[in-house]
Amino acid sequence: MRSRSAALPLFAVLSWGVMFPVLASALTRVDALNLTTARYVLATAVLVALLLAREGVTALTTQRRGVEVLLLGALGFAGFNTLTNLALGHAAPQQIALFAATVPVVTQLVRWARDGIRPRPAMLGLSVVALVGVGLVITRGRLDGLGEFGLGGLLMVGAVLGWAFYTHGATRFPEWSPLRYTALTAVAGTIAMLAASAAADLTGVQHAPHAADLVAVAPQLAYAVLVAAVVAVLAWNTGVRRLGAADAALFMNLVPVTTFAVQILRGYRPGAVELAGAGLTVAALVAANLVTRTPARRATTATPVPAAVVDRPAVVEPVAVVGR
Known part of the structure; x- marks a missing residue:
């Protein structure tokens, strides 16, 4: 069950990693912000249509949580994409991609600040290890200039915080299906x-x-809308519901690694340091998966734990999945 659940955020981040090379040529014809807006106008229309078909018009109501939905949509969809596009005008793409890999750590810190749930030391440690691997992939081992991000770095701090709050926010709507949460926050964004x-x-x-x-x-x-902004976001939010925000966020480390792999297929030849970094990231994610499985195995033989002390959100079956 957990392996199938892990496939959902994995699919999402792989889709997002492929998206950057796919959209690179489009940016020569359409400005980045307008391209992102056009993408989400179309994607939101698809998501709302799916929501109406599956759950009916009553699913469009926010149940007196409209302000929270508006804020999360603005942070997760508008905030992350807009700030990332602006940051690209002030920093190199590989530096921006490195910031995206900090999402696992930031998501755990957000959960700690908002819910008082202290991150497990092993999870934080593996997040840092995966981040180091991503840094090796992106920088090819040349880390001397990473401390000078300037305005681009500040913008990406805001972007990462926005996505971390959005990811954490999905766990605060356990009574909503992933499709409903995705569609309503996409409208707001x-x-x-x-x-x-x-x-x-x-x-x-x-x-x-x-x-x-x-x-x-x-x-x-078409790719950015149907795959990266509809299927991938739905898969992401379903994975967050099943795995928890902190565990699902670990997969964000694979976004820049996937982009790197696409460039290899297009003829780029990586160095030994880059290959080592990719291997380190994958190894950290596998180790994190094994760490999170251990408590589940022990629970099968231990005394049942009262529901009040379990920090995992309630499991909601995913929608019939058709998604920065």
């Missing part, structure tokens, strides 16, 4: 992105794309 894009277009920071530009990037948009 898309509204925020539309507002940001309109402001940027009106002030001349970017230019609204022509219809011909959108047609030219249709294949990239």
